[in-house]
Amino acid sequence: MSPQDLLSRHRDLWDRATRHPFLEGVRDGTLPQEAFSRWLVQDYWFVRGLLQAQAQILAGAPRRDQKVLASGLLALAEELDWFEGSAGSRNLSLDEPLQPAASEYVGFLRGLFREPYPAQITALWACERAYRDAWSAAAPGAPQYREFVERWTHPAFADYVTRLEASAGYALQEASSCELAAAEQAFRRVAEFESAFWEMAWRGGQR
Numbered sequence: 217m218s219p220q221d222l223l224s225r226h227r228d229l230w231d232r233a234t235r236h237p238f239l240e241g242v243r244d245g246t247l248p249q250e251a252f253s254r255w256l257v258q259d260y261w262f263v264r265g266l267l268q269a270q271a272q273i274l275a276g277a278p279r280r281d282q283k284v285l286a287s288g289l290l291a292l293a294e295e296l297d298w299f300e301g302s303a304g305s306r307n308l309s310l311d312e313p314l315q316p317a318a319s320e321y322v323g324f325l326r327g328l329f330r331e332p333y334p335a336q337i338t339a340l341w342a343c344e345r346a347y348r349d350a351w352s353a354a355a356p357g358a359p360q361y362r363e364f365v366e367r368w369t370h371p372a373f374a375d376y377v378t379r380l381e382a383s384a385g386y387a388l389q390e391a392s393s394c395e396l397a398a399a400e401q402a403f404r405r406v407a408e409f410e411s412a413f414w415e416m417a418w419r420g421g422q423r
């Protein structure tokens with residue numbers, strides 16, 4: 217089982233994770249400002265959680281994956297600077313409570329260190345690949361949202377996703393059947409969390 221196999225086996229789930237009216241609204245400019253602001257604040261806290269989870273995963277990662285994971289940590293810390301700047305220029309307070317869709321996703325990521333490594337690296341890859349696919353579908357994006365589309369459609373980000381995919385591919389090749397099952401489950405959960413995140417940003421946090 218390769219990362220590509222996961223994408224083709226779970227095509228419908230992946231479409232729901234990466235296609236959403238939120239993204240169509242980013243593309244054509246009809247997205248309500250309020251939904252975008254909600255996404256921005258929640259995604260800031262999501263990235264803070266992802267950075268912590270990835271740091272824990274790096275601590276136990278095989279030697280061959282140290283550089284890709286460490287470079288990702290630096291990029292995430294820089295992304296947080298950028299989120300802080302974007303929120304500031306939009307007069308948005310980042311001091312908002314986490315919505316369940318975001319806190320449950322972060323809780324899942326922070327629990328990954330207890331999973332076998334193939335599941336950890338598959339989840340990290342799926343998480344970034346989801347953003348690459350989702351924002352690519354919104355390209356080039358309405359002018360007010362273009363900077364965001366560019367971030368996740370940039371070749372440097374695509375390259376990072378490709379490197380994570382190669383790492384996940386190695387780990388899956390070496391995995392036992394039990395580890396493969398854990399990796400597939402982690403992939404599915406990431407896809408489900410991604411679609412719930414768009415839904416939360418689009419409709420509001422209440423469930």
Ligand code: HMH
Nearest residue numbers: 259262263343344347413
């Ligand atoms: C919800 N998924 C979500 N936010 C992100 N910033 C990424 C993935 C990519 O880092």
